[in-house]
Amino acid sequence: MAELPIMPLKTDALLADTTHMSAEEFGVYCRLLFVMWRHGGRLKDDDSELAIIGGVTPRRWQAIKEKVMRPMTAIGGLVSQGRLTDTWLQVQELRKKRALAADIRWKSKPGAKRMHVQSNSNANQNQRIEPSLSEDRPSEPLEMQKGSGSGLTVSPELAALLGRKR
Secondary structure, three states: OOOOOOOOOOHHHHHHHHOOOOHHHHHHHHHHHHHHHHOOOEEEOOHHHHHHHHOOOHHHHHHHHHHHHOOOEEEOOEEEOHHHHHHHHHHHHHHHHHHHHHHHHHHHOOOOOOEEEEEEOOOOOOOEEEEEEOOOOOOOOEEOOOOOOOOOEEOHHHHHHHHHHO
8 A cells, every 4th residue: 555545636726737738748747746646745857757657758758848847846856746745745744643643542541452553665665554463462363254255354352342342
């Protein structure tokens, strides 16, 4: 899973920024924005790389580059887009606040087992998020008995908790 799999999109601003573009140019621009989102709000200012990301040949990129790059900023070897960068920073701040709030909430519950989220990823690969208990982790999860053989497994603690909810 990507670090930020959902990109908030302000459609009025997107349309206002791209009214001068053809459908092809708009598609290339959107692809650049989407990849930029996954890379921290910026990309390397390299024409061959931008053409590949945009899904066009280097020759076609040279023909459409001026229009596609008009709403973007290229400084110091990096390309960014102001609104996207602002939104990316806001989402990062919101994630930090929510993580802190969850941490405070879990610490304040007496006797509650604390859950951690561990991320196993490289910078440019998809991430896999696995929950784990910070305290004693059961050695063997139990197969869920209900359902049609979904292959889901639950820890004994979760099975006991689910049993109490019924």
